[in-house]
Amino acid sequence: MKSRSIAFNSPIDRRAFLAQALGLAGGSAAALQLAAAETLPKPVDSGADYLKEIAENERKSRSKDAQPLIGVGDKLKITKVETFLVKPRWLFLKLHTNAGITGLGEPIVEGRAKTVATAIEELTPYLLGKDPRAVAHHWQAMYRHAFYRGGPVLTSAISGIDQAMWDIKGKALGVPVYELLGGPTRARVRVYAHASTVEQIRQRKAEGFTAFKTGPFKERPARIIENKAFIDKAAQRFAELRAAVGDECDIAIDFHGALSQQVARVLIKALEPHAPMFIEEPVNCQEVEVMADIARGTHLPIATGERIFTKWGFREILEKKAATILQPDLCHAGGITECRLIAGIAEAFYAAIAPHNPLGPVSLAAGLQLAASIPNFLCQEQVSLGAGYIKKPFQVRDGYIDIPTAPGLGVELDDNALADKIDHDWRNRETYDVDDGSVVDW
Numbered sequence: 117m118k119s120r121s122i123a124f125n126s127p128i129d130r131r132a133f134l135a136q137a138l139g140l141a142g143g144s145a146a147a148l149q150l151a152a153a154e155t156l157p158k159p160v161d162s163g164a165d166y167l168k169e170i171a172e173n174e175r176k177s178r179s180k181d182a183q184p185l186i187g188v189g190d191k192l193k194i195t196k197v198e199t200f201l202v203k204p205r206w207l208f209l210k211l212h213t214n215a216g217i218t219g220l221g222e223p224i225v226e227g228r229a230k231t232v233a234t235a236i237e238e239l240t241p242y243l244l245g246k247d248p249r250a251v252a253h254h255w256q257a258m259y260r261h262a263f264y265r266g267g268p269v270l271t272s273a274i275s276g277i278d279q280a281m282w283d284i285k286g287k288a289l290g291v292p293v294y295e296l297l298g299g300p301t302r303a304r305v306r307v308y309a310h311a312s313t314v315e316q317i318r319q320r321k322a323e324g325f326t327a328f329k330t331g332p333f334k335e336r337p338a339r340i341i342e343n344k345a346f347i348d349k350a351a352q353r354f355a356e357l358r359a360a361v362g363d364e365c366d367i368a369i370d371f372h373g374a375l376s377q378q379v380a381r382v383l384i385k386a387l388e389p390h391a392p393m394f395i396e397e398p399v400n401c402q403e404v405e406v407m408a409d410i411a412r413g414t415h416l417p418i419a420t421g422e423r424i425f426t427k428w429g430f431r432e433i434l435e436k437k438a439a440t441i442l443q444p445d446l447c448h449a450g451g452i453t454e455c456r457l458i459a460g461i462a463e464a465f466y467a468a469i470a471p472h473n474p475l476g477p478v479s480l481a482a483g484l485q486l487a488a489s490i491p492n493f494l495c496q497e498q499v500s501l502g503a504g505y506i507k508k509p510f511q512v513r514d515g516y517i518d519i520p521t522a523p524g525l526g527v528e529l530d531d532n533a534l535a536d537k538i539d540h541d542w543r544n545r546e547t548y549d550v551d552d553g554s555v556v557d558w
């Protein structure tokens with residue numbers, strides 16, 4: 117990867133950088149003040165003025181008169197949109213600006229990284245020349261002007277762009293994103309780790325985690341109706357994990373929407389004595405009425421959300437009482453902008469937020485910013501704390517990560533460590549019934 121990001125750790129760093137960029141004598145207070153006055157984001161006098169400026173920028177960017185992307189009076193503009201595949205299956209986005217500030221995002225659908233990269237490419241003509249600080253305005257434009265709204269690919273593309281714009285806005289103002297969202301609402305953020313065996317869950321606990329997630333033990337994909345042995349083994353394996361870490365820890369279980377409702381109902385009953393933290397996707401999230409019926413049939417919390425997009429998707433889940441724990445993915449559901457709105461709607465239904473994230477450290481960083489700005493946060497999923505990807509990997513202590521303090525999303529890619537992780541050709545697994553070869557969910 118050739119491009120490098122420039123992170124400003126404080127307003128002073130930023131002003132010094134801008135003074136240098138403008139060729140001003142370094143160090144003089146007058147020069148720094150001039151640089152700040154010339155280049156720092158203009159205070160917003162009124163919403164109307166700002167919208168007028170956005171409209172003017174948009175007019176210029178659409179002009180056929182070959183307007184330069186960086187011109188007199190243009191304070192901050194997107195100059196380049198860059199995506200790159202990152203192992204094992206991720207897609208990173210970097211937005212560049214005329215001020216040298218870059219923004220990071222993860223626009224990705226697992227198994228469809230190249231499809232989303234193409235969606236980003238198609239959005240690039242809109243983005244070039246735009247002021248990235250008008251995040252909510254651009255979200256509306258990208259979402260509504262698509263005409264065919266929503267879905268995993270388009271909202272994932274918007275999600276990554278949204279994250280990168282928030283990153284830029286925070287860096288431009290010298291504050292973490294949560295400061296711009298009314299935060300902080302907490303000092304640290306609880307995170308959970310994956311584990312499917314006793315050895316793994318003990319290892320994760322030794323690493324500092326106190327919350328975990330597993331899947332139902334299966335020697336083969338589940339049938340529509342399962343036998344007693346299947347149910348008993350799945351419950352027994354969960355009980356072994358519970359015994360390995362004790363009752364003070366939390367263990368969630370993810371059915372992945374891969375069980376029939378008939379099997380899901382029986383397995384939930386078998387798991388109830390072992391007190392899972394929550395049951396995730398007991399059935400496919402498109403079966404909202406069925407999920408709601410399952411929720412009424414158990415005292416265990418039901419969670420869903422990784423394949424639900426935007427506030428409109430989550431509204432139905434809440435209205436039908438299909439789940440009390442929402443798991444929007446900040447890389448799928450519409451980014452930080454939309455997930456914060458989803459959290460607000462959830463709060464009105466007394467539901468909690470546990471963001472889905474089987475992705476990379478930029479996704480985790482976005483989730484931490486959300487968690488630090490909402491009141492109804494439960495726990496953040498993670499599969500990577502960023503070692504080998506970012507310069508300062510996150511640290512887990514007593515099950516928590518301290519909220520970041522650096523501007524923007526608070527992460528900076530480690531280009532040297534990333535060098536051998538660029539590009540991949542990830543393919544999702546295929547699963548078939550062991551008896552008749554028909555296609556089944558995994």
Ligand SMILES: [Mg+2]
Nearest residue numbers: 370372396422
């Ligand atoms: Mg899941």
